[in-house]
Amino acid sequence: MKPIRLFVVDDHALFRRGLISLLSDMKEFSVVxxxxxxxxxxxxxxxxxxxxxxxxVNMPGISGVETLQAMRKKGLETRVLMLTVSMDESDLVGAITAGASGYLLKNAEPEMLHRTLLDVAGGKSVLSPEVTEQVFKVMRRAQSAHPQELVSGRELEVLRCLARGLTTSQVASELFISENTVKTHIRHLLEKMKVSNRAEAVAKALQAGLI
Structure with a gap:
């Protein structure tokens, strides 16, 4: 059987090289x-x-979720496993919505990574046990909640920054995330709260007692 071809995207060179070394020792895989x-x-x-x-998920420049979205827009249908430290709800939901086949935390044991890759290659969708409950919570809230109740913790932090009048770059600096990630959170906020601009989002959040 031909080895499963893998491509690794991570901004931390030490982790990336270590991961490639680990994968290279697994006979089922070939890092291309x-x-x-x-x-x-x-x-x-x-x-x-x-x-x-x-x-x-969290990389300088465009985030992993944004990268996946761009791949799909370009017509690239390759299966994608998000390998990350992020348990942020917006990252998780964003990845699944964009078409990720799996979401695995970087603290997973090598055996878990090995099994997950085989499952993803076989057409399955896989989530880390640590984030599975979050998915169910999102689904339960989506059935009954008002749009503003779907705001994640990170999005709420962005919303509070906007209420203070901070610019996109200032929000990015304060929360230690990229400007593109801030823009993504703002876009999600506008969609969830069904408003058309930042001022309306802040006003609605104040009215709802979110901030």
């Missing part, structure tokens, strides 16, 4: 490429023709 950013991945991943892309 790597990238240190979403932008780099978008330039070269199609040519590498992997079966699975292992994609970090």
């Amino acid at each position: 490429g790597e990238a240190g950013s979403g932008e780099d991945a978008l330039r070269v991943v199609a040519q590498a023709a992997p079966d699975i892309i292992l994609l970090d």
